[in-house]
Amino acid sequence: xxxxxxxxxxxxxxxxxxxxxxxxxxxxxxxxxxxxxxxxxxxxxxxxxxxxxxxxxxxxxxxxxxxxxxxxxxxxxxxxxxxxxxxxxxxxxxxxxxxxxxxxxxxxxxxxxxxxxxxxxxxxxxxxxxxxxxxxxxxxxxxxxxxxxxxxxxxxxxxxxxxxxxx
Amino acid sequence: xxxxxxxxxxxxxxxxxxxxxxxxxxxxxxxxxxxxxxxxxxxxxxxxxxxxxxxxxxxxxxxxxxxxxxxxxxxxxxxxxxxxxxxxxxxxxxxxxxxxxxxxxxxxxxxxxxxxxxxxxxxxxxxxxxxxxxxxxxxxxxxxxxxxxxxxxxxxxxxxxxxxxxxxxxxxxxxxxxxxxxxxxxxxxxxxxxxxxxxxxxxxxxxxxxxxxxxxxxxxxxxxxxxxxxxxxxxxxxxxxxxxxxxxxxxxxxxxxxxxxxxxxxxxxxxxxxxxxxxxxxxxxxxxxxxxxxxxxxxxxxxxxxxxxxxxxxxxxxxxxxxxxxxxxxxxxxxxxxxxxxxxxxx
Numbered sequence: 001x002x003x004x005x006x007x008x009x010x011x012x013x014x015x016x017x018x019x020x021x022x023x024x025x026x027x028x029x030x031x032x033x034x035x036x037x038x039x040x041x042x043x044x045x046x047x048x049x050x051x052x053x054x055x056x057x058x059x060x061x062x063x064x065x066x067x068x069x070x071x072x073x074x075x076x077x078x079x080x081x082x083x084x085x086x087x088x089x090x091x092x093x094x095x096x097x098x099x100x101x102x103x104x105x106x107x108x109x110x111x112x113x114x115x116x117x118x119x120x121x122x123x124x125x126x127x128x129x130x131x132x133x134x135x136x137x138x139x140x141x142x143x144x145x146x147x148x149x150x151x152x153x154x155x156x157x158x159x160x161x162x163x164x165x166x167x
Numbered sequence: 168x169x170x171x172x173x174x175x176x177x178x179x180x181x182x183x184x185x186x187x188x189x190x191x192x193x194x195x196x197x198x199x200x201x202x203x204x205x206x207x208x209x210x211x212x213x214x215x216x217x218x219x220x221x222x223x224x225x226x227x228x229x230x231x232x233x234x235x236x237x238x239x240x241x242x243x244x245x246x247x248x249x250x251x252x253x254x255x256x257x258x259x260x261x262x263x264x265x266x267x268x269x270x271x272x273x274x275x276x277x278x279x280x281x282x283x284x285x286x287x288x289x290x291x292x293x294x295x296x297x298x299x300x301x302x303x304x305x306x307x308x309x310x311x312x313x314x315x316x317x318x319x320x321x322x323x324x325x326x327x328x329x330x331x332x333x334x335x336x337x338x339x340x341x342x343x344x345x346x347x348x349x350x351x352x353x354x355x356x357x358x359x360x361x362x363x364x365x366x367x368x369x370x371x372x373x374x375x376x377x378x379x380x381x382x383x384x385x386x387x388x389x390x391x392x393x394x395x396x397x398x399x400x401x402x403x404x405x406x407x408x409x410x411x412x413x414x415x416x417x418x419x420x421x422x423x424x425x426x427x428x429x430x431x432x433x434x435x436x437x438x439x440x441x442x443x444x445x446x447x448x449x450x451x452x453x454x455x456x457x458x459x460x461x462x463x464x465x466x467x468x469x470x471x472x473x474x475x476x477x478x479x480x481x482x483x484x485x486x487x488x489x490x491x492x493x494x495x496x497x498x499x500x501x502x503x504x505x506x507x508x509x510x511x512x513x514x
Contacts, residue, residue: 068170
């Protein structure tokens with residue numbers, strides 16, 4: 001336990017200082033007093049928050065080194081926020097790049113692949129949609145996935161293969 | 168480690184300039200689509216812009232998560248070349264996380280808004296959202312820290328609720344303190360933390376704040392109960408605000424600031440197209456957006472039931488195509504029709 005936190009053992013939060021009376025309860029809505037966060041370390045953003053029940057929770061800080069690592073990842077790996085201009089999913093190469101480059105254990109990445117299928121289906125390009133479905137199905141077979149967790153997605157792909165085959 | 172941090176967006180569309188000048192240039196207040204948890208994603212922001220919305224907010228992002236977690240960054244915020252002017256809304260309870268969050272996002276947005284209005288208890292518990300209006304010292308300290316660092320290169324807004332009805336003196340004092348440290352504009356939701364959305368917004372309280380800030384060159388935006396252009400005019404005339412923000416109203420009718428009292432069909436077509444083009448939105452979210460628009464358009468309960476029974480995006484597209492004449496880009500009349508184009512065969 002850090003020195004700052006151990007010092008907090010004897011910390012007393014007075015009603016005057018940290019609990020401010022608000023408007024009276026009305027229409028059955030309870031009047032919950034609000035508390036203020038207690039800064040443990042201003043340099044890292046570590047704070048103690050106090051729940052309505054009175055329980056205290058520490059929200060850990062982030063050291064300068066940890067933040068700089070995130071910042072570097074943000075600039076160099078993520079290349080800033082995700083950018084999706086109109087037409088970004090229009091090429092087959094982009095689909096393959098995502099299929100082969102994304103970590104498909106992550107749900108959000110699988111959602112991106114599904115977005116390619118949605119777009120082709122919506123634009124009535126059923127041939128591309130079917131071709132992509134088959135590639136995704138093959139790729140999923142190489143993954144060590146939890147079948148229960150991905151059941152919905154697998155069913156969706158099966159559904160769309162059937163629909164596209166009949167169009 | 169030495170990282171060259173990018174400066175705030177240099178070619179931004181200045182939201183403060185828009186708020187200050189809309190009355191003079193367009194004869195109306197600035198129109199603003201407010202931040203909505205889950206909903207104000209890129210596709211929705213874009214559809215708002217197609218219907219006369221000047222400024223659009225992102226949903227609230229937690230600074231704490233954004234600066235620590237790559238997956239949170241990827242799923243919370245996506246943007247593109249058309250996504251401007253955009254205000255990114257942040258939920259935070261300390262200066263360090265806020266400054267780090269802004270350092271990361273400032274090159275990609277036109278301004279940052281601190282959420283001081285969210286009343287949900289999970290956020291209040293973390294001293295985020297509406298909790299901040301009861302901790303004026305911290306809120307003022309946060310605004311000061313940001314403005315001291317960035318000055319006019321970054322626009323910073325605070326979206327607050329009121330402390331009490333009619334003459335909210337504590338709220339006015341807080342707003343004056345925020346003005347002193349350089350906040351660029353203040354959005355006032357005319358409800359208390361505990362007021363339900365079914366209760367009318369307190370326009371007297373908003374007017375009281377507008378009047379009380381006359382000595383400062385800081386515009387006020389009114390939020391609450393704006394469902395039509397007539398509401399916008401009434402709110403602006405009564406309170407004297409320079410901008411009007413809609414959230415629930417624009418969710419069910421993104422065309423409201425363009426004079427549509429009921430969501431036009433073309434809006435549904437364009438929204439679906441944006442969702443398909445930008446990608447990355449969960450199906451349930453798209454389904455719920457369409458549900459909100461359909462309710463506003465008075466689509467029958469039976470149709471809404473069928474919409475909600477679709478289980479994935481493909482079923483949803485198939486169902487809409489079986490019931491309505493859904494145009495795609497390149498089709499004649501895409502995005503332009505007002506009335507619901509039921510298919511003869513489905514009647």
